[in-house]
Amino acid sequence: MTSLLTVRGIVKTFPGVRALDGVDLDVAEGEVHCLLGQNGAGKSTLIKVLAGAHQPDAGELTWAGRPVAFPSPHAADAAGIATIHQELDLVPGLSVAENVVLGHEPSRLGFTRLRDAEALTRGLLLRLGHPEIPPRREVGRLSAAGQQVVSVARALARRARLIVMDEPTAVLDPNEVRNLFRVVRELTAEGVSVVYISHRLEEIREIGDRVTVLKDGATVARDLPARTTPTAEVIRLMTGRPVEHAIPPPSAPPGDEVVLEVEDLAGADFRGVSFTVRAGEVVGLAGLVGSGRSEIVETVYGARRATAGTVRVRGRALRTGSVAAAVRAGMGLCPEERKSQGLLLHESVARNVSLPALGRFARAGFLGPDAESGAARAVMARLDVRPADPSRPVRTLSGGNQQKVVLARWLLHGGGVLLLDEPTRGVDVGARGEIYALIRQLAEQGVAVVVVSSEIPEVLGLADTVLVVREGRVVHTAPAAELDEGKVLDLVMGAAHV
Amino acid sequence: MSEQTTVSAEPMATEEPAAGPSPWSRLFLGGVGHNLGLVAVLALLAVVGVATADTFATTANLLTILTSASIIGVITVGATFVIIGGGIDLSVGKLMALASVWATTVATQSFGPWVMVLCALAVGAAGGLLNGLLIAYGRIVPFIVTLAMLISAQGLAERISGRRSQIVTDPTIAAIATTRLLGIPLLVYLFAAVVAIGWVVLNRTTFGRRTFAIGGNPEAARLAGLDVRRHTAALYVVSGLCCGVAAIMIASLTTTGSSTHGTLYELDAIAAVIIGGTLLSGGRGTLVGSILGVLVFTTITNLFVLNNLDTDVQNIAKGAIIVAAVLVQARARRSTP
Numbered sequence: 100m101t102s103l104l105t106v107r108g109i110v111k112t113f114p115g116v117r118a119l120d121g122v123d124l125d126v127a128e129g130e131v132h133c134l135l136g137q138n139g140a141g142k143s144t145l146i147k148v149l150a151g152a153h154q155p156d157a158g159e160l161t162w163a164g165r166p167v168a169f170p171s172p173h174a175a176d177a178a179g180i181a182t183i184h185q186e187l188d189l190v191p192g193l194s195v196a197e198n199v200v201l202g203h204e205p206s207r208l209g210f211t212r213l214r215d216a217e218a219l220t221r222g223l224l225l226r227l228g229h230p231e232i233p234p235r236r237e238v239g240r241l242s243a244a245g246q247q248v249v250s251v252a253r254a255l256a257r258r259a260r261l262i263v264m265d266e267p268t269a270v271l272d273p274n275e276v277r278n279l280f281r282v283v284r285e286l287t288a289e290g291v292s293v294v295y296i297s298h299r300l301e302e303i304r305e306i307g308d309r310v311t312v313l314k315d316g317a318t319v320a321r322d323l324p325a326r327t328t329p330t331a332e333v334i335r336l337m338t339g340r341p342v343e344h345a346i347p348p349p350s351a352p353p354g355d356e357v358v359l360e361v362e363d364l365a366g367a368d369f370r371g372v373s374f375t376v377r378a379g380e381v382v383g384l385a386g387l388v389g390s391g392r393s394e395i396v397e398t399v400y401g402a403r404r405a406t407a408g409t410v411r412v413r414g415r416a417l418r419t420g421s422v423a424a425a426v427r428a429g430m431g432l433c434p435e436e437r438k439s440q441g442l443l444l445h446e447s448v449a450r451n452v453s454l455p456a457l458g459r460f461a462r463a464g465f466l467g468p469d470a471e472s473g474a475a476r477a478v479m480a481r482l483d484v485r486p487a488d489p490s491r492p493v494r495t496l497s498g499g500n501q502q503k504v505v506l507a508r509w510l511l512h513g514g515g516v517l518l519l520d521e522p523t524r525g526v527d528v529g530a531r532g533e534i535y536a537l538i539r540q541l542a543e544q545g546v547a548v549v550v551v552s553s554e555i556p557e558v559l560g561l562a563d564t565v566l567v568v569r570e571g572r573v574v575h576t577a578p579a580a581e582l583d584e585g586k587v588l589d590l591v592m593g594a595a596h597v
Numbered sequence: 598m599s600e601q602t603t604v605s606a607e608p609m610a611t612e613e614p615a616a617g618p619s620p621w622s623r624l625f626l627g628g629v630g631h632n633l634g635l636v637a638v639l640a641l642l643a644v645v646g647v648a649t650a651d652t653f654a655t656t657a658n659l660l661t662i663l664t665s666a667s668i669i670g671v672i673t674v675g676a677t678f679v680i681i682g683g684g685i686d687l688s689v690g691k692l693m694a695l696a697s698v699w700a701t702t703v704a705t706q707s708f709g710p711w712v713m714v715l716c717a718l719a720v721g722a723a724g725g726l727l728n729g730l731l732i733a734y735g736r737i738v739p740f741i742v743t744l745a746m747l748i749s750a751q752g753l754a755e756r757i758s759g760r761r762s763q764i765v766t767d768p769t770i771a772a773i774a775t776t777r778l779l780g781i782p783l784l785v786y787l788f789a790a791v792v793a794i795g796w797v798v799l800n801r802t803t804f805g806r807r808t809f810a811i812g813g814n815p816e817a818a819r820l821a822g823l824d825v826r827r828h829t830a831a832l833y834v835v836s837g838l839c840c841g842v843a844a845i846m847i848a849s850l851t852t853t854g855s856s857t858h859g860t861l862y863e864l865d866a867i868a869a870v871i872i873g874g875t876l877l878s879g880g881r882g883t884l885v886g887s888i889l890g891v892l893v894f895t896t897i898t899n900l901f902v903l904n905n906l907d908t909d910v911q912n913i914a915k916g917a918i919i920v921a922a923v924l925v926q927a928r929a930r931r932s933t934p
């Protein structure tokens with residue numbers, strides 16, 4: 100294996116934060132090199148250094164045997180490094196072909212040659228195993244998986260020798276993940292290198308060649324064999340301590356009081372959904388992306404209008420399509436997209452936490468200067484939000500701590516029903532265990548919890564009762580104890596896949 | 598007194614919630630620090646003023662600056678709410694003109710000064726409410742709704758007034774602009790009062806807090822149970838009410854109600870809000886910054902008048918200041934990760 104990229108002793112500081120503090124990384128030609136680390140370990144900053152978006156304060160980069168610097172994203176691009184970000188950076192209003200050639204449009208006398216671009220795109224899509232994507236289709240109309248394929252095609256169109264993929268499977272269903280892995284294997288067979296970032300350790304085992312682990316901005320282990328390094332060892336390296344991220348079992352059976360009743364609920368993407376949640380019960384919704392599971396939860400919450408059916412909290416029917424009514428009845432939602440749906444990123448933690456309960460800290464609408472910071476501090480301490488400073492802007496927190504802020508919001512509001520949509524997405528292993536423990540603790544205090552997750556072990560571990568959702572219908576309901584991962588997977592995928 | 602109000606409002610104007618250990622550090626890091634650039638620009642303008650015109654630093658001239666800032670200042674308070682809430686209101690100038698015309702018709706004036714005031718406030722609030730309903734419930738973008746309102750309000754004001762200036766005959770209304778308390782014009786007190794009320798509402802009430810939330814991330818605000826649409830509509834009513842107050846002030850100052858009042862005020866107000874550091878995309882901003890922005894513009898105008906310079910040069914200077922202020926802010930923002 101010849102080395103393509105060597106990174107030595109990279110340091111990057113921002114005012115008040117040392118984001119990278121001695122990072123080493125070796126990527127060989129044609130390998131899938133996995134980058135592991137908790138949120139805040141420095142992965143994102145490292146990617147930005149590789150992409151030329153940040154300039155390191157110290158350290159060396161060697162690219163194909165020669166020392167280099169990437170003073171701008173353009174320089175990294177010209178050298179052959181392409182980055183596929185978590186939030187895809189395609190132009191939704193342009194066609195697939197226009198996106199693929201964006202910035203490098205084939206042209207003659209200043210006129211772009213769209214036909215050449217389309218032919219090139221068609222060839223690349225064929226090579227990626229997706230001939231069904233039309234080059235003229237508007238990118239905004241493709242699925243998340245389709246858009247990701249377009250991003251890979253764009254990287255290839257620029258003759259990238261190294262493709263950095265930041266959590267590429269976060270928005271994909273198992274079939275699409277399989278397809279992506281096939282693409283990655285074909286690329287590496289052709290000598291392209293991939294730096295692969297994911298929180299899912301199973302994926303790394305499946306696709307990775309070698310692993311480098313970051314912790315607190317420094318490399319703590321590099322070039323571990325991806326397939327044979329024990330999971331416990333990887334987690335120990337990432338957290339600095341042996342971590343039990345198993346989900347604590349329920350200590351007591353749920354109560355008898357029915358808190359949430361959903362009856363024959365229907366919306367644009369689903370119908371005929373009925374279930375009940377008792378006080379202290381955790382109900383899990385398992386299903387693929389696009390199965391309707393998030394739509395169901397959002398409709399229960401009033402964020403989407405129901406076309407039929409009723410939602411009752413403690414026997415009282417809620418007005419459909421009104422989040423305010425649901426919140427008044429004691430419901431809270433931790434939405435799927437934390438940053439775009441959950442947080443006021445510019446505001447402080449205290450202001451994020453107090454948002455639904457703000458009226459409680461006011462007298463006749465008037466608020467003191469720090470009306471809620473005491474209450475915010477208390478609930479932050481209970482959830483161990485770090486740093487424990489209510490005045491800190493929420494955007495400076497790691498993903499796991501941001502999720503705790505959203506949870507803290509509903510803990511402070513104190514309703515009896517909590518709806519959690521993908522509560523551990525983008526959350527590192529350490530914080531994940533804390534969130535599981537917290538969900539368990541809330542249930543034991545009598546909160547009725549609904550959990551939606553693409554991770555089947557998570558649903559099985561947390562839930563008392565599991566509903567399997569497929570194509571907008573609940574296809575199976577059973578106590579979690581009677582199910583196992585394989586069975587749920589079969590149900591989730593449908594009979595055709597069994 | 599009015600100057601004191603403005604100055605004492607600054608230290609508390611920190612939009613970052615109280616982190617500082619002492620009120621003093623909060624003062625510098627939050628309020629003034631936030632607007633340090635604008636304070637510097639004002640100081641620079643003052644130096645230029647003193648150097649170029651002997652009459653600049655006189656009490657009479659400073660009161661002239663404050664008086665001419667008062668009307669656009671009141672409108673800017675409303676514009677700050679709308680912009681922090683993620684919207685834009687282009688109709689302010691002509692809504693004010695319409696309110697001034699409606700409040701000064703012969704029929705309205707016959708009912709006396711209180712009815713004239715109520716009429717101006719009602720016209721402003723109604724215009725704002727119509728803006729708000731169309732934006733929040735009709736789901737039309739604010740730019741288009743308020744542009745349409747600007748055009749229609751202009752037309753309606755011309756129709757009611759027959760394109761003539763309506764003379765204010767009511768002595769009480771006419772006296773507002775000429776009355777002085779402790780040597781300071783009543784208009785300046787009105788301006789200070791609107792700023793003070795606006796500051797308290799924006800920084801010390803749930804309404805203000807929710808305005809920041811809705812401007813910062815409307816989807817997150819909605820999913821946290823806030824009634825985003827009702828609140829959005831209310832923000833345009835606030836802006837309309839400010840136009841109503843400004844209408845009485847301008848009617849008194851010019852002793853006329855006219856459809857020609859307030860031309861291009863929307864641009865002055867938006868420019869003041871922007872150079873005051875409020876994000877045009879919403880969610881962040883300060884009222885004190887907006888008011889400093891108004892004072893910067895008014896002081897420039899004053900300097901040009903004192904030095905007998907043309908208004909065209911003045912407009913070039915204003916444009917340059919807008920660009921410079923936004924450049925400085927963008928740089929300041931980039932230096933924090």
